[in-house]
Amino acid sequence: MLGGVTDVSSDPAPATGGRVAAFFDLDKTVIAKSSTLAFSRPFLQEGLINRRAVLKSAYAQFVFMLAGADADQTDRMRAHLTSLCAGWDVEQVRSVVEETLHDIVDPLVYKEAAQLVAEHREQGHDVVVVSSSGEEIVAPIAQMVGATHSVGTRMVVENGRYTGGVDFYCHGEGKADAIRELAAERGYDLAGCHAYSDSAVDLPLLEAVGHPTAVNPDRGLRKVAVQRGWPVLAFSHPVSLRARIPTPSGAAVAAAAAVGLGAVAAAGVAWFGLRRRRRGDD
Numbered sequence: 001m002l003g004g005v006t007d008v009s010s011d012p013a014p015a016t017g018g019r020v021a022a023f024f025d026l027d028k029t030v031i032a033k034s035s036t037l038a039f040s041r042p043f044l045q046e047g048l049i050n051r052r053a054v055l056k057s058a059y060a061q062f063v064f065m066l067a068g069a070d071a072d073q074t075d076r077m078r079a080h081l082t083s084l085c086a087g088w089d090v091e092q093v094r095s096v097v098e099e100t101l102h103d104i105v106d107p108l109v110y111k112e113a114a115q116l117v118a119e120h121r122e123q124g125h126d127v128v129v130v131s132s133s134g135e136e137i138v139a140p141i142a143q144m145v146g147a148t149h150s151v152g153t154r155m156v157v158e159n160g161r162y163t164g165g166v167d168f169y170c171h172g173e174g175k176a177d178a179i180r181e182l183a184a185e186r187g188y189d190l191a192g193c194h195a196y197s198d199s200a201v202d203l204p205l206l207e208a209v210g211h212p213t214a215v216n217p218d219r220g221l222r223k224v225a226v227q228r229g230w231p232v233l234a235f236s237h238p239v240s241l242r243a244r245i246p247t248p249s250g251a252a253v254a255a256a257a258a259v260g261l262g263a264v265a266a267a268g269v270a271w272f273g274l275r276r277r278r279r280g281d282d
Helices: 040-045 051-066 071-085 090-108 111-122 135-145 173-186 200-207 219-228 250-254 261-281
Strands: 004-007 021-024 126-134 149-158 161-168 194-197 211-215
Touching: 021 111, 021 173, 040 090, 090 135, 111 126, 111 135, 111 194, 126 135, 126 173, 135 149, 149 173, 173 200, 194 200, 200 211, 200 219, 211 219
Parallel strands: 021 126, 021 194, 126 149, 194 211
Antiparallel strands: 004 149, 149 161
16 A cells, blocks of 8 residues: 555445545644644654744745645655654654644544534445645544544654655645555445545545545635536634544554654645745745
């Protein structure tokens, strides 16, 4: 499998085809805030990043929502982000995430997204959260909102530390590749599947299914959605899931080693884009 796919439910794999899945992007689609910025404070407190990196991630959140990148730019962004996480201790990151995940993410989940996930599950659909964040951060969030699977970026770990390498970057066309492989494994009929995203960067994901929907779309995606007659939804009400959805066990969260890595990786990608724009304005 190309992507970092995690099964966050106990549902058995289907033996036949024709099943339906709903694929959800994460930032600004399921949660109301960039996961990049959300984990800045605990990472700063633990000394994994400095204040300069926090400021970068804040600016990066804005840029990441507005600007796409071609293949060459994406490769350069990915190379840049490796310097942010190379050498991090997995156990330290695991501890940070275990202590802060629910306090940080729980209040950010859109009520509308949680309801839509529940509706798909009631119809017997699998629900898959697909994100460019690290597979470790995507899995526990997917479990929180009631999804069955998650797909995220897969980082390289050696001797308990991040090497700075990326096995699979779940971004752009990579998302579409990952869900096609997952569809082959799980027997999904993509023509009958649904996908939700806020960004034009995810057009390959949206175009891979029969029922694409734009959620809080950026300018580029809104234009495409209107041209093609795709539904456009506005999610605007974050709601705490703590009282409604059981908190994952310590073991489940521990399995998500280095959860914040994907968030910081995304910060690197976005900050590189900001630098690129500034240079272009000079």
